[in-house]
Amino acid sequence: MNYKNHSIKNFNDAISYLDSFVNYEKKTNYSYGKTLKLQRVERLLKNLNIDYKRLKSIHIAGTKGKGSTATFCAYLLASAGYKTGLYTSPHFFDFRERIQILAKNREQSTESRGKTKSSLISKEDVVRLIEQMRPQLEQLRFTARLGALSFFEVYTALAFKYFLEKNTDFVVLETGLGGRLDATNVVSPLISVITHIGYDHMDKLGTTLGEIAQEKSGIIKKNTDVVSASQAPSVFEVIRAKARKTKSELFVFGESFESANEHLKSQYTNFDFRFRGKTFDKLKIFLKGKHQIENASLAIASVFLLKEKGIISNNLNLKTALSNSFLEGRFEVLKNKPLIVSDVAHNASSFRVLSENLKFYYPSKKIILIFSASNDKDIKKMLGKIKYKHLILTRFNNPRSYKPQEIKDICNVKFAHIAEDINRALEIAKQLYNNDSIIVISGSLFLVSEAKQILQINNRNTVEIQ
Numbered sequence: 001m002n003y004k005n006h007s008i009k010n011f012n013d014a015i016s017y018l019d020s021f022v023n024y025e026k027k028t029n030y031s032y033g034k035t036l037k038l039q040r041v042e043r044l045l046k047n048l049n050i051d052y053k054r055l056k057s058i059h060i061a062g063t064k065g066k067g068s069t070a071t072f073c074a075y076l077l078a079s080a081g082y083k084t085g086l087y088t089s090p091h092f093f094d095f096r097e098r099i100q101i102l103a104k105n106r107e108q109s110t111e112s113r114g115k116t117k118s119s120l121i122s123k124e125d126v127v128r129l130i131e132q133m134r135p136q137l138e139q140l141r142f143t144a145r146l147g148a149l150s151f152f153e154v155y156t157a158l159a160f161k162y163f164l165e166k167n168t169d170f171v172v173l174e175t176g177l178g179g180r181l182d183a184t185n186v187v188s189p190l191i192s193v194i195t196h197i198g199y200d201h202m203d204k205l206g207t208t209l210g211e212i213a214q215e216k217s218g219i220i221k222k223n224t225d226v227v228s229a230s231q232a233p234s235v236f237e238v239i240r241a242k243a244r245k246t247k248s249e250l251f252v253f254g255e256s257f258e259s260a261n262e263h264l265k266s267q268y269t270n271f272d273f274r275f276r277g278k279t280f281d282k283l284k285i286f287l288k289g290k291h292q293i294e295n296a297s298l299a300i301a302s303v304f305l306l307k308e309k310g311i312i313s314n315n316l317n318l319k320t321a322l323s324n325s326f327l328e329g330r331f332e333v334l335k336n337k338p339l340i341v342s343d344v345a346h347n348a349s350s351f352r353v354l355s356e357n358l359k360f361y362y363p364s365k366k367i368i369l370i371f372s373a374s375n376d377k378d379i380k381k382m383l384g385k386i387k388y389k390h391l392i393l394t395r396f397n398n399p400r401s402y403k404p405q406e407i408k409d410i411c412n413v414k415f416a417h418i419a420e421d422i423n424r425a426l427e428i429a430k431q432l433y434n435n436d437s438i439i440v441i442s443g444s445l446f447l448v449s450e451a452k453q454i455l456q457i458n459n460r461n462t463v464e465i466q
Contacts, residue, residue, distance in 0.1 A: 008131040023151040032204035036181035040146040061179035062195025072299030078102035079321035080314040085163035085171035180218025198349030213238035348381035365438040373443040374400040394425040
């Protein structure tokens with residue numbers, strides 16, 4: 001369709017229009033260094049008159065934990081009374097999930113007063129803003145010098161425009177792929193956050209942890225505080241060097257700030273947080289796993305640094321904000337009968353964490369693993385991190401998905417059930433299930449999303465902050 005002369009009249013038009021741009025979340029065969037260009041994003045934002053430099057942002061990159069850390073950050077800021085934009089990717093059910101605003105409810109009813117709710121960008125706003133942007137998008141859809149605009153770049157521009165229009169006090173931005181060349185990396189953030197860095201997207205970011213860290217640490221800007229998770233020595237070497245080069249102060253989990261008295265319960269986790277000689281005790285989070293304590297700590301440290309600098313003046317409500325932070329698909333119990341757990345683990349390091357969580361929370365359960373992954377993943381290492389009794393290989397509805405037989409052949413699996421889709425995989429899993437079992441769905445966010453849609457489980461917005 002020729003969109004130069006075709007206006008965006010409704011939400012379906014908007015979806016079709018966005019889908020007309022190249023989507024690298026559905027591709028693996030492209031050159032990372034040649035395809036992603038910040039100059040193209042800067043030109044786009046300039047032509048759209050989007051003054052993105054006005055955004056007061058926390059910028060987050062890493063291999064795992066980005067989404068959780070971003071969510072914790074947004075809830076912490078919102079709990080202090082700040083209207084906070086949250087930009088994450090990918091999404092579970094609706095691409096509008098990528099653009100949210102968290103703000104305190106101003107209703108006067110006793111039940112609603114003081115609560116903070118998360119609101120997705122409305123369908124009407126998507127239609128209106130895309131139609132406003134369309135002439136410039138068409139002008140820059142492809143140029144000989146800058147190449148083709150991507151879905152992620154267009155959606156990032158949409159997010160920036162929306163957050164500015166809504167007068168957000170702060171925005172929390174999660175990078176997509178890498179960091180250095182990511183479309184979000186045009187910003188000059190208040191804080192740069194680096195979550196755990198491990199092996200992932202090696203065909204794009206590099207084959208060593210040091211090379212991957214170079215890409216991720218590309219979000220570190222001059223004279224900007226950096227908050228980092230605990231990292232492998234080769235990763236620390238890169239991050240510390242980048243911090244020195246940019247004259248940025250580095251704050252590291254386990255050194256500059258830490259957690260203590262960690263107690264992992266079946267339904268929640270308690271821990272204390274220590275920073276600058278102060279201790280905040282008996283904090284509670286409902287995202288399961290010890291790694292979520294580190295993600296929460298990164299968020300708390302980031303917000304405290306903003307408080308120290310006077311950028312935040314309102315009082316923080318740590319306990320309420322943390323206990324009500326929620327994110328889909330993070331070691332999430334989907335059903336109790338049969339017992340089904342989903343997790344968006346999608347690389348070897350996150351599968352190691354998944355395995356540790358299963359051993360801790362369900363030590364006596366035999367694992368029935370429903371597995372699929374994108375075809376740029378090291379599936380052999382992923383499956384090598386988890387001990388299962390039954391393996392069900394399937395695929396999800398994305399061109400990047402491995403075919404189940406390909407997984408079986410590459411991993412040299414002696415026996416596995418083959419399912420053409422997640423629906424059939426769940427049927428097989430239920431046939432294998434007994435009271436000593438647990439069904440685990442993992443390997444890709446896309447797989448978990450399809451499973452939740454089939455099971456009709458969407459927990460977003462079930463939680464509100466006091």
